[in-house]
Amino acid sequence: MKKTILIADDSESVREVVSFTLENAGYNVLSSVDGEDAMKHLNGLDIHLVVTDLHMPKMDGISLIREIRSSEHYKGVPILFLTTESQNSKKEEAKIAGATGWIVKPFMADKLLSAVQKVIR
Amino acid sequence: MDLFKVKFLNEAADLINNLEESVLSLENNREDGALIEQIFRVMHTFKGNSNMFGFDKIGEFTHHLETIYDLVRAKKILLSQEIVNITLFSVDHIKNLLKEDKEQNGEVLAMHTHLLSAIKEIIGKFDENKIEHTVTNLTDLTGGKMNTFHISFQPNKDILIRGNNIFYLLDDLLALGEGKAFPKIGNLPGAHEADFTSCYLEWDIFLATSESESTIKEVFMFVEGECELKITCISKDCNSFKEDKFFKEASGFTLFSNNSVVENLLKQANEKASMPADAKLSSKTVLSNKEASNIKVSSDKLDELMSLVSELVTTQARLSQFSEESKNTELNVIAENIEKISRRLRDNTFNICLVPIGSMHTRFKRLVRDLGNELNKEVNFKVEGAETELDKTIVENLTDPLLHIIRNSMDHGIEKAEDRIKSGKPANGSILLRAYNSGANVHIEIIDDGAGLDPEKIKHKALEKSLINEEDKLSKKEIFDLIFLPGFSTAETVTGISGRGVGMDVVSRNIKDLRGDIVVESTLGEGTKITIILPLTLSIIDGLLVKIEHTHFIIPLSAVEKCYEVKHEVFENNFKELIILDGEQYPYLYLRDEFNLKNNTPTIEQVIVVKNNDKQIGISVDSIVGEYQAVLKPLGKLYRSVQTISGATILGDGSVALVMDINQMIKQHSIQYKELAYEK
Known part of the structure; x- marks a missing residue:
C-alpha cells in the first residue's frame, strides 16, 4: 500500500518540489499551506508522515507538532520539519515539541528522500 | 527543475512585494513586533527557496539581511532609518537579481558588493552575533579504510513517542557494511506490565565498514538526544569479525534471531503508535474537506479565454442573424438562449480578468x-x-x-x-x-x-x-x-x-x-x-448598431442618452448647426457630411444624443439597427490616425462595422464649432 505523506509549507514552490519528489518516489502526498490547514487533514485519514515548515502564518510548525503529538490518533506519526542550518535553537524547540527529525534547506531530491526513508519505509 | 523555477520566480515576486509593503508600513510604525516577525518570516522563506532553486547569490544576500531582522526581532539592535533604507534598496536589488540576465551586469554587481558590505557593517556592530555561525564538522580521518566498530546503542524508553523506528535505523546502520546487531533484553518487563509505546531494548552492534565514524553518527542523527550512543573502533580491519572466534569473544550477549518475539512486540507497538486504529477513510474525503480557495492562473490562459469568448460572441451574432432571417421559431428560441448564455459567459469572463x-x-x-x-x-x-x-x-x-x-x-x-x-x-x-x-x-x-x-x-x-x-x-x-x-x-x-x-x-x-x-x-x-x-474592459463593449447608407457603425451604449426621429429638411434649414429636440437645443454632427456619404438621403433620419463628461451633442444616422455586443478589433496601422473611429467589429454576416469614438467626436466638434459647444 502506498504510504501517505502530509506536507505543510506556506511556500507554493517548496510544496511543489517536495510533493513532486515524493510522488515520484511512490508516496501519496497531501499538501497544506499552514498548521491550521494541515490539522484539517488529520481527521481520521491514514497519514504515515508529516513534513512541515517551521515558519508559517496562522499556525506555525512547532504548534503543529505539539498539536499532533497531543492528539489521540496521530501522536505516533513521524514528523519531519524543514529548517535552515542557522537555526539550532529552533531545532531544539522542535525536537522537544516532539518532532522525529529534520531536513535542512536547501535540499535536493536525494537528501529529502533519505530523510524520509529514515522514518518510513 | 525548470518548471519549478518559474513557480519560484512568480512566488518570489509576490514575496518581494509583500516584503516591500511590510517594510514601508514598518517605517511608520517601528515598534510593531508582528510586522517585524512577518518581515523576518518572509525573508526566511525567501532565503530558503532561493538556495533551493539555485539563486545562491540571493540566498546569501538575504541571509545577511535576515540576520539584521533577527537581531531587531530579538531587540538586540534598534530599527534605524539606515536599516529601513538598506532594506528597501535591497528589495530593489533582489528584484534585479531575480532577472537572471541582469545578474552579471556590472552595475548590479557593484550594487551587490556595496549593499552587502553595508549590511555586514550593521551586523558587525553587534559582536555577539559572530559566535552564532555554525562550525563546520571536522570529519575524522578513519574514512576510506575498513574498520570494525562496536556500537552500544541504549535508546531512552520514550524514543518511540516521536515516531522514530529503531528497526529502520538498525537497517540503515547495517547497510553501511557488514555487521550484526544483538539486542539486550535485560530491561524487558513481563507481558502484563509492558507499555507498548515504550522501548525496553538496548543494542550492541558490530559493524565492519569503510565508512567513517561521522557517517555512523549520521544514522543516529534524529535520535541523538534520545539515546546513549558509544561508538568505539575495536579493530583496524574486518577479519576478526568474520571469524567465529570473534563471536565467541562477544559472548555474554544474548543472541536473538530476527523474527524474535521481542521484535514483533516492538514492531507492533510502533505501528500501533503511528497508525490510528479506525483510520479507514478513503482519500476522496480529503478533496471534499478542502475549502474553496483562490487559485493562480497564468495571464496567458486568461487572455486565451478572453479571445475565445470574443470569438464565441462573434459567432453567436451570426447565429442570431441567421435565425432571424430563417423565420424558424425553434431556431429563434435556441439562438436567443445562446445569446443570453454567451452574454453571461462574457460578463463572467470579464469579472475573472478584473x-x-x-x-x-x-x-x-x-x-x-x-x-x-x-x-x-x-x-x-x-x-x-x-x-x-x-x-x-x-x-x-x-x-x-x-x-x-x-x-x-x-x-x-x-x-x-x-x-x-x-x-x-x-x-x-x-x-x-x-x-x-x-x-x-x-x-x-x-x-x-x-x-x-x-x-x-x-x-x-x-x-x-x-x-x-x-x-x-x-x-x-x-x-x-x-x-x-x-x-x-x-x-x-x-x-x-x-x-x-x-x-x-x-x-x-x-x-x-x-x-x-x-x-x-x-x-x-x-x-x-x-x-x-x-x-471597465477593452475587448467587448455593448454598442448601438446604426447604419448610414450601406455602412454599419457602432456607438458605445454607455455614451448614448436618447434617440430621436428627425425629418431631413430640419438639417437643411437650420441655424448655426443647432437642433431643437424636446424643447432643448443641441449642437449636432451631420455624419453623412462627416463621412462623405452624399447619395440617397432618406427623408427621415435618426438623431442620437450622446454624452461625454459634461457635453452633449446629437449625431445623425440613417437608421438604428439595435443593440449589439461588439468585439473590438484594432484598426490596422494605416488607419491609426483616424481619431473619430476607435476600432472595428465583425458583424454576423461577416461585414465590418466601425466603432465610433464619441469622446473624440465631441472634442473635434467643439474645436470646429467652438462657439456652439453646448456646455451643460
Whole structure:
C-alpha cells in the first residue's frame, strides 16, 4: 500500500518540489499551506508522515507538532520539519515539541528522500 | 527543475512585494513586533527557496539581511532609518537579481558588493552575533579504510513517542557494511506490565565498514538526544569479525534471531503508535474537506479565454442573424438562449480578468516615499477605493501614467514645507488616490493639496512655444488641457524627476490608447485634481448598431442618452448647426457630411444624443439597427490616425462595422464649432 505523506509549507514552490519528489518516489502526498490547514487533514485519514515548515502564518510548525503529538490518533506519526542550518535553537524547540527529525534547506531530491526513508519505509 | 523555477520566480515576486509593503508600513510604525516577525518570516522563506532553486547569490544576500531582522526581532539592535533604507534598496536589488540576465551586469554587481558590505557593517556592530555561525564538522580521518566498530546503542524508553523506528535505523546502520546487531533484553518487563509505546531494548552492534565514524553518527542523527550512543573502533580491519572466534569473544550477549518475539512486540507497538486504529477513510474525503480557495492562473490562459469568448460572441451574432432571417421559431428560441448564455459567459469572463487597483498601491507608496526623501518634502499618501476593479490589461498599462502624475504632483504640485506654512497649509503635503465605479467606467482621481496650476503661466508658456495664438480665447479647462500637448513643460528648471516636457503628453496618449479620458481641475493655491476615466474592459463593449447608407457603425451604449426621429429638411434649414429636440437645443454632427456619404438621403433620419463628461451633442444616422455586443478589433496601422473611429467589429454576416469614438467626436466638434459647444 502506498504510504501517505502530509506536507505543510506556506511556500507554493517548496510544496511543489517536495510533493513532486515524493510522488515520484511512490508516496501519496497531501499538501497544506499552514498548521491550521494541515490539522484539517488529520481527521481520521491514514497519514504515515508529516513534513512541515517551521515558519508559517496562522499556525506555525512547532504548534503543529505539539498539536499532533497531543492528539489521540496521530501522536505516533513521524514528523519531519524543514529548517535552515542557522537555526539550532529552533531545532531544539522542535525536537522537544516532539518532532522525529529534520531536513535542512536547501535540499535536493536525494537528501529529502533519505530523510524520509529514515522514518518510513 | 525548470518548471519549478518559474513557480519560484512568480512566488518570489509576490514575496518581494509583500516584503516591500511590510517594510514601508514598518517605517511608520517601528515598534510593531508582528510586522517585524512577518518581515523576518518572509525573508526566511525567501532565503530558503532561493538556495533551493539555485539563486545562491540571493540566498546569501538575504541571509545577511535576515540576520539584521533577527537581531531587531530579538531587540538586540534598534530599527534605524539606515536599516529601513538598506532594506528597501535591497528589495530593489533582489528584484534585479531575480532577472537572471541582469545578474552579471556590472552595475548590479557593484550594487551587490556595496549593499552587502553595508549590511555586514550593521551586523558587525553587534559582536555577539559572530559566535552564532555554525562550525563546520571536522570529519575524522578513519574514512576510506575498513574498520570494525562496536556500537552500544541504549535508546531512552520514550524514543518511540516521536515516531522514530529503531528497526529502520538498525537497517540503515547495517547497510553501511557488514555487521550484526544483538539486542539486550535485560530491561524487558513481563507481558502484563509492558507499555507498548515504550522501548525496553538496548543494542550492541558490530559493524565492519569503510565508512567513517561521522557517517555512523549520521544514522543516529534524529535520535541523538534520545539515546546513549558509544561508538568505539575495536579493530583496524574486518577479519576478526568474520571469524567465529570473534563471536565467541562477544559472548555474554544474548543472541536473538530476527523474527524474535521481542521484535514483533516492538514492531507492533510502533505501528500501533503511528497508525490510528479506525483510520479507514478513503482519500476522496480529503478533496471534499478542502475549502474553496483562490487559485493562480497564468495571464496567458486568461487572455486565451478572453479571445475565445470574443470569438464565441462573434459567432453567436451570426447565429442570431441567421435565425432571424430563417423565420424558424425553434431556431429563434435556441439562438436567443445562446445569446443570453454567451452574454453571461462574457460578463463572467470579464469579472475573472478584473484586478483591484490596490495591486499597484505599493509601487505608488514607495515612489512617494523615495521622492519625498529626495525632494525633502513630507507627503502623506492615501488610497481610497483600492478594491475598485479594472481589467488587468488596463491596470498593467495604467501604472506608468499614474506614476508620472504622482511624480508631477510631488515635484511641481506640493510646495516646500516652509512655503506651505506661509500659505497656511499643514507642513506635510498630501496626495490622495481615489478610485470608484461610475456606470460602465472607472474613475481614478489623483488629488494633491499643492500649489495648483496657474492658468496665466500655462497660457504664457503655450504662447512662447507657439502652441496657441494670442487671439485664441480659451476656457480655464482648455488651458489646463494644454499641458497634454507634446513639448509642453512648465517646470522652470528641469529636474531629474520631471520637467522634460515628454511627460503629460505621453500620459494622455497612454490613457487614450486605453480608450480612456483624462481631465484636469485645479485651483491656484489649493491643489490639483486629475481624473482619469477608463472603460471597465477593452475587448467587448455593448454598442448601438446604426447604419448610414450601406455602412454599419457602432456607438458605445454607455455614451448614448436618447434617440430621436428627425425629418431631413430640419438639417437643411437650420441655424448655426443647432437642433431643437424636446424643447432643448443641441449642437449636432451631420455624419453623412462627416463621412462623405452624399447619395440617397432618406427623408427621415435618426438623431442620437450622446454624452461625454459634461457635453452633449446629437449625431445623425440613417437608421438604428439595435443593440449589439461588439468585439473590438484594432484598426490596422494605416488607419491609426483616424481619431473619430476607435476600432472595428465583425458583424454576423461577416461585414465590418466601425466603432465610433464619441469622446473624440465631441472634442473635434467643439474645436470646429467652438462657439456652439453646448456646455451643460
